[in-house]
């Protein structure tokens with residue numbers, strides 16, 4: 001069992017990383033509150049985990065309202081929020097209730113936003129069930145929904161009261177989501193932790209095949225520690241929190257150019273990291289052997305190729321759109337070395353193009 005504490009000026013909470021902890025949740029909840037529970041989950045996760053959790057909470061006499069959303073990014077909308085607010089109001093959910101977000105990043109971001117805004121904020125517990133959500137989205141307080149004009153444009157910083165991570169729930173995750181989550185794990189190793197990098201290099205084949213809960217407890221807790229440390233230094237992303245966006249500049253452009261329904265987030269980040277690594281070698285001190293080491297690890301995760309009907313120009317256009325949206329310009333997260341980040345502005349269009357080409361061409 002691992003405990004990670006997140007301590008920000010406004011909130012201190014703990015992340016429990018422990019195999020079989022999901023089964024302990026009703027007991028853990030008892031120590032936190034006797035109040036009513038709103039369980040928000042998606043239809044897939046409800047079928048595997050939500051139904052049994054709701055039944056167990058009900059059997060302890062707990063008042064519980066279950067809200068099931070359709071799976072996928074299309075649920076992260078203000079319309080879905082409106083439906084959830086209505087359900088909460090109609091069911092007289094009061095300020096002493098706690099929202100339990102059971103699911104991947106979509107459920108966590110949406111339910112977190114509901115918790116942040118319903119009656120000006122009620123308590124929130126995150127039980128992330130994808131690897132991406134366990135190592136990234138459930139930690140650090142970014143919650144929100146998409147707007148038709150862009151992803152994650154409506155939101156808040158709102159930390160949970162607790163995060164409960166059980167690596168055993170990852171056994172039911174499909175292969176693509178599993179590999180996509182591992183890309184985010186690899187990202188932490190690249191930006192901060194050469195020891196984790198060596199472990200991943202040595203063990204990736206086994207990790208990919210076995211999803212061993214003991215090994216995952218260590219790896220997930222390490223990623224949460226890195227994220228907690230960064231968030232504690234820079235809660236509002238005014239500085240070092242941007243490091244977490246390594247691979248995301250090109251990754252977001254790939255997701256946007258493919259309509260947000262082709263890539264899993266982590267897959268696009270995997271390709272984005274390939275581009276950012278090449279850019280690092282061109283611009284910073286990242287050595288050719290470090291580049292090859294890093295690329296080899298990403299290749300093991302096999303991020304899908306860019307579809308043939310998506311041109312380089314379309315991806316470049318998305319990058320420029322993103323650049324225009326930011327008054328401060330586009331800051332790239334690059335690596336000086338494996339484990340050491342450098343933020344860089346004003347990268348020429350020619351170099352950007354080279355990075356996008358590399359991200360697209362690799363693994364064809």
Ligand code: NAD
Nearest residue numbers: 044071072104105106107129130132133137142169172173
């Ligand atoms: P997701 O929530 O859509 O989950 C992926 C799929 O896996 C879904 O179909 C879901 O039903 C299914 N699933 C979840 N857990 C399962 C399990 N244990 N077994 C079987 N199936 C399971 O996707 P995601 O990758 O977890 O999250 C992506 C979202 O996270 C995006 O909206 C992204 O913007 C957001 N995100 C937020 C942050 C943040 O800091 N808030 C960080 C990164 C990503």
Ligand code: GLY
Nearest residue numbers: 136140142241244
């Ligand atoms: N996922 C990036 C962040 O939380 O800042």
